[in-house]
Amino acid sequence: MLVWLLHYRGGIDYDSYDGYRVFNVHPFLMFCGFIFLSGEAMMVYKTVKAEHFVQKVAHMILQLGAFVLGVVGICAVFKFHDMQSIEDVYSLHSWIGIATISLFALQVKQKTQKIPWVVGLFTFMFTQTQTTRATLLPWHICGGRTLLYMSIAAALTGLMEKATFMQLSHSREARLLNFLGLSILLFGIFVDLSVALARYV
Template identity: 30%
Template structure:
């Protein structure tokens, strides 16, 4: 078997992607949510679910699941050598982890909005995010039914290019939702905090987003880092030279990714 994992240019691309995700995105996310937003706490009482610590579980789980873990799932076929069933199990396991994180994040924001009296699903962030969740659910269901087994060869041959394309669409949609969510949180939340700015016209007052306080800059850099990291993931995932080749000539996974699209 010719393993793309051994190619120097692929290893370099993979290292760049992982550095972007774990050295740039993850520290910025934790810096924003822990240092500026107060950290995390799961509450069972409705009266406590209006706190920012409860809401913060939502962006944490969504970025971890939809960006960091899902990116590993997209690239796992390019990384794991040996029998393809091992890569399939790893791919499905990473998507299962993503599913759990999405559910936790969705429960957190839904309970927070309900307890706070906010309406649901009215912003572009929520529309794009919910679209990504629906697509991911369908993708995971059909992938589990058809791709883990060895049956349905004709259906698999038809579904593989669609499966690949939708996977990247989900990654892009979740990135759009994440960036919109960060921007929305900065716009709606910063004026409510008691973070003074020295040169306010009426003395010390809460910093707004246009005042460019440090939190706003961290949020902006986080959104930019997400876009760069996901662009790198898509680049590595769509390079024909990085495509895993199957030992079985009749396996539809043998088709190069550029032809599949």
């Protein structure tokens, strides 16, 4: 992605006067920030060898980081549309993306009982009994996986939109973009598999 954005697309700069360099913040933060961090957060219970509480805190911090970077990434594309007077939110990519980040914000529904200092931050959270927590856990896990695949779908439609818009066909850049898309898809698949199959190990 960095080769694509820095070598082919002129760099990444949120404060630039060049709209396209502002735009480049968007794919960079949405993948390297949002998708990558939330994927890592999903795997934390298997990758961080520590107490369950520490894992939960790491999970939450990573998800929070993912969300913040995701929001900045979305701001970048709105700024770009503003600079270039392009209409907002008309494509399938934008619809899927906005649905994903909105549902992502709603996923913050657990982990409140043991980490009271977050309650102030997310006032819409509610405290839960042990039973409610156990009932909600499978929904939280499946919901998380769904959101992972939604974010992957958003990323791929975004790359597809960009590639079609630039009318790349058999150029080197087109092939780089396709491999980037496949890598993002594989990242999502491997996160899913390592979380899902870990149950059986």
